[in-house]
Amino acid sequence: MLNLISLVLLFPLIGTAINGLIGKKLRKETVGYIACGAIGMSFFVAILVFFGLLQLPPESRVFEKQLFNWIESGSFKAAAGLQVDPLSSLMILIITGVGFLIHIYSIGYMHHDKGYHRYFCYLNLFTFSMLLLVLGNNFLLMFIGWEAVGLCSYLLIGFWFEKKSASDAAKKAFIVNRVGDFGFALGIMLIFITFDTIDFTGVFHAASQGNIAVGSFTVTIITLLLFMGATGKSAQIPLYTWLPDAMEGPTPVSALIHAATMVTAGVYMIARCNVLFMLSPFTMTVVACIGAATALFAASIGLVQNDIKRVLAYSTVSQLGYMFLACGVGAFTAGVFHLMTHAFFKALLFLGSGSVIHALSGEQDMRKMGGLKKHIPITYRTFLVGTVAIAGIPPFAGFFSKDEILLEAFVRGNFIYWAVGALAALFTAFYMFRLLIMTFHGKSRVDHHAMEHLHESPKNMTVPLKILAVLALLGGFLGIPGASAINGFLSPVFGEHGHVETHGAEACGSHAACLPYLMMVISTGIAIAGIYLAYLMYIKSPELPKKLAERFSLIYKLLLNKYYIDEIYDALFVNPIKKISLLLWKRVDAQLIDGTVNGVAGFVRGFGSVLRLSQTGYVRNYAFYIVAGCIFIIVFVVFGK
Amino acid sequence: MITITHYLVLSAILFMLGVVGVLIRRNAIVIFMCIELMLNAVNISFVAFAYHLHSMQGQMFVFFTMTVAAAEAAVGLAIIVAVFRNKETVNIDDMNIMKW
Amino acid sequence: MTFNILSILPILVLAGFGMLVLVVDVMSARKLGEKNLLAYLSLAGIVIAAIVSRNSTATTLFSFNETFTIDNYALFFNILFLLSTGLVILISHSYIKREDINHGEYYALLMFSTIGMMLMASGADLLNIFIGLEVMSISIYILTGFKRSKLISNEASLKYFLLGAFATGFLLYGISLVYGTTGTIDLRQIASFVAGKGGVKDPLLLMGMGLIIVGLGFKVASVPFHAWVPDVYEGAPTAVTAFMSVGPKAAAFAAFMRIFLTAFGSSHYEWQKAIWILAVLTMTVGNVVAISQTNIKRMLAYSSIAHAGYLLVALVAANNMGVSGTLFYLLAYIFMNIGAFAIVIVLSQKGDVGMNIDDYAGLGFKHPMLAIAMTLFMFSMAGIPPMAGFVGKFYIFSAAIKSGYVGLAIIGVINSVISVYYYLRITVIMYMKEPVRDFHPLTISPLIVVAIAIAVVGTLHLGIFPSKVMEIAQRSILTLR
Secondary structure (H helix, E strand, C coil): CHHHHHHHHHHHHHHHHHHHHHHHHCCHHHHHHHHHHHHHHHHHHHHHHHHHHHHCCHHHCCEEEEEEEEEEECCEEEEEEEEECHHHHHHHHHHHHHHHHHHHHHHHHCCCCCCHHHHHHHHHHHHHHHHHHHHECEHHHHHHHHHHHHHHHHHHHCCCCCCHHHHHHHHHHHHHHHHHHHHHHHHHHHHHHHHCCCEHHHHHHHHHCCCCCCCCHHHHHHHHHHHHHHHHHCCCCCCCCHHHHHHHCCHHHHHHHHHHCHHHHHHHHHHHCHHHHHCCHHHHHHHHHHHHHHHHHHHHHHCCCCEHHHHHHHHHHHHHHHHHHHHHCCCHHHHHHHHHHHHHHHHHHHHHHHHHHHHCCCCCEHHHCCCCCCCCHHHHHHHHHHHHHHHCCCCCHHHHHHHHHHHHHHHHCCHHHHHHHHHHHHHHHHHHHHHHHHHHCCCCCCCHHHHHCCCCCCHHHHHHHHHHHHHHHHHHHHHCCCCCHHHHHHHHHHHHHCCCHHHHHHHCHHHCCCHHHHHHHHHHHHHHHHHHHHHHHHHHCCCHHHHHHHHCHHHHHHHHCHHHHHHHHHHHHHHHHHHHHHHHHHHHHHHHHHHHHHHHHHHHHHHHHHHHHHCCCCHHHHHHHHHHHHHHHHHHHHHCC | CCCHHHHHHHHHHHHHHHHHHHHHCCEHHHHHHHHHHHHHHHHHHHHHHHHHHCCCHHHHHHHHHHHHHHHHHHHHHHHHHHHHHHHCCCEHHHCCCCCC | CCCCHHHHHHHHHHHHHHHHHHHHHHHCCCCHHHHHHHHHHHHHHHHHHHHHHHHHCCCCEEECCCCEEECHHHHHHHHHHHHHHHHHHHHHHHHHHHCCCCCHHHHHHHHHHHHHHHHHHHECEHHHHHHHHHHHHHHHHHHHCCCCCCHHHHHHHHHHHHHHHHHHHHHHHHHHHHHHHHCCCEHHHHHHHHHHCCCCCCHHHHHHHHHHHHHHHHHHCCCCCCCHHHHHHHHCCHHHHHHHHHHHHHHHHHHHHHHHHHHCHHHHHHHHHHHHHHHHHHHHHHHHHHHCCCEHHHHHHHHHHHHHHHHHHHHHHCCHHHHHHHHHHHHHHHHHHHHHHHHHHHHCECCCECCEHHHHCCHHHHCHHHHHHHHHHHHHHHCCCCCHHHHHHHHHHHHHHHCCCHHHHHHHHHHHHHHHHHHHHHHHHHHHCCCCCCCCCCCCCHHHHHHHHHHHHHHHHHHHCCHHHHHHHHHHCHHHC
16 A cells, blocks of 8 residues: 555646646636545545555554656765655645645635636645655655745745735745755755765664764754754744745635645654754754744734734744744654644634635734624634634643643753743733634624625535534544554654653653643643633723733834834845845846856857858858868878877 | 789879869769769779788678669769759759858 | 577568558559558558567677677667657658658658668678668658759758768778778777777778768768758758758767777777867857857757767767767757757748748747747757756766866857857747747647657656666667777
């Protein structure tokens, strides 16, 4: 069954090809069926592969399939091969599974759009690229997938490219990602120089054999460069600014690419390279600090935003911060676990917000919502599940994964990591319930025009919501403390350092047994506190937020304007670069370089038009050239030494 | 005594005559004859070498060269006839529709 | 065993089908339906010959008194020739109908010419190579003049014939001198003679070598023996131009490498310098003059000269990478060049109207698929990744650097840059200018579409996944030395 793995990649590619080439001529239904069918079949194969993997004994759960030799040049060799191990099989299940639901949802959501086939073509291409990213068995293939998802993200953010804000956001995403990709590419080159191979197996084997000293300079640089790539793709400080803007794309895209899958590529990459990262304690500290800082920072911005999708976007950045925090303290399993549960509930939340926006004919401002509960009940109920899940109330999925991260941060890291994480959790619970209340509860602030069209979404949108709600409810039980299925499943990938309890137990001695449960209680308490705050401020005394905003107007303004980071970046990087570019363009390029190039080209062209005159059309002349050439060659060969 | 050198010099002279003929004549048929002259000059050298080396390969080569020359003559004359039918001349200096 | 009829089975198949086509053509009542049959019959011949040559052998085999050899090298070239001829038949079908030259001899001559190429690649002595060269050339002389009633075709044919026969004289003289000084025409015996003498010192032998360079240099269209190329390419029927720009060139290179690497391999200092100069001249003149062309066939002719120059670079390098790179490049060149000519055919009208580069203005809007395909071929020829041409150039220039010819590689890369100018100009004209003419009626048939599709797939496949073919090419050249 494992041999089927290439089919997982093939189906979305076929879907892309069909919809891309002839999608314009097909009926809308057909386009949708093709796209969903491709991902559906891919999902089915992914399940088969998963069970195929389960049949193997845990320690030998790695399967590599060589497709072909791709590039060979000197000692550099890149084969195109796929690697199935617990980590990648889990990832392809998430990508194809959540992707399938989002594809179905898109049929309803994008129904009126004229770029229907283009949309599904991109979406299938994205799925293909993402699968390539996680399945590749070497860094180069991963990098190609990495770039390709970036491209698809660019295309889909700018899907409504007639809108200037959309095309600007797409450009921003692309350029900011490029900064990270630059680091990633350098990292890969350095890996090749250091290990003389770019195959995962080869690199990690060499690294784990102790050829590289722990904390050595090279490995620190490599991992820092790789992490630089991860900050770009996964929207961490300092490269997170593109993600909130990326909400200009269609909402299912935000759900699939900018919440569930693509942005987690950085986490996947670090988890994949755990062997390397474990060799560099310094990098690990950097990862953990950046992760924790991002978690808190983004959450604080989320507190005051009014655009429903932007709140979710900052929430995504913050949750990604959690995952990096987990990876940074060495708890890769916890990071990947949170990646999975986050994929469920964040996709659910985005799709739910999409359903709200759909119902309100495109309104995204929460100040113009409210009281939608009774109008769109299914959306409300599923949204509620997602909100509770992300807030971290047991037994919903988010609780288990977030709790585990906080526990790990405390046990392996230090109190500060935990405190920052816990504060971010408080913020999370608050802003999510603020969102829920502002959207669904209270008095309706919807303008009457949108009110007339208010309707619950069609079935093909609500069914994916329901399924995701079930997943957000139950997904956490895979990682239930003490009997964690996911720990056992992923342990071959992360070795003994990947997961928790036993280590935790040794570290904190006699309190061992009670610590996890204590933590659970504390984090539940934090979540409830956050929810109560939201209740207090938005239901009990609605005038409170305004008062607070006036009282702490400085902080409020700072938060509302996202700490002015965009403006700072503009002043520090964008504008100076623009100015220098303008100078280079006008002076260096247009005058110096173009002048030179045109001069040379003119010379060559003139030379050519003189030379062509030798082509007289007379056989006699041609024969003469032959004789002359012949004499020259003979003289040269015979007397030429 | 006639040595191999004599034959080779003769062959070289005939070859040169052929080459010069191709370069200076205008009538396509005469040019073609000059080319035949070149080929046959080479044949002389082949036979002379074969005799000198006591090897049959050279003589064998001559037969094939003659065959090839015959085939070339057939095709070449046909081409010249085709040109003549369209243009009513075989002067190669009149043939330069295509140049530069 | 010195006589093995199986070794020439592909040749026999082609000869048989060639004659069968002639007979069927005469017997049939000159109906159009029958003419389709001829194309399919010839294609069948090509396919059967390909199957047979694939199955014939994998190890080196000598036959006919050791004058004929089937090794991996010959097999590679046989497949390459059959591929190019097959593609040319696919693109010819609608073209020769349009130009009213739909005679059975056309297909027969294509196949006979292919036989000549196969002989050249398989010849183990100079005689076989010479015969192959003549069989190939004489067929093409006729094909060039196939538009009997058109003066331009006649003129091209006459020029090609006179100059070709002239060059043959030099080649033959060279062979005779090599025979006289080494006492043999067998390549391997020449090799042992040369090796025994510790390199070539005899001036007569050197002269012979130089004359052989002239003769083969004419066939590969190397400057200064190139002058026939633009005129003949322009005057010949376009499908024939496509044919002679790939197959014969590949065959001439096959013979070139066979002779100079097998027979004179141990004294490469004597000939490398001369070919170095030829390579530089060929690349430079080809590319520079191509810039100022206005007729697309003429432009492609100069481009073909330039490509011969790149291939000569590999011959100068003369290492394994260079030689296998040449094989790879020739294969890539088949796809991109025949593809480009196929598009030229599709877009031209009866009487070869519409051959000016400016006639392509606005193609991108009127026929986007054709424009994309053309762009692809142009990019590939210009050597832009991820197309086949890039990989080929990459192998060839790195081979030159490996052998220490850094200067040559730099000149090659500069030339490559120059070539981008005229290849991209076509793309620019196709996409950025308003259409000046109606492209209808397109000369299109299912067969030519198949040919273009094969060319596109081949160009991309070789560009993106070169390793497999490169491996085969590397295995193919082991028997050369």
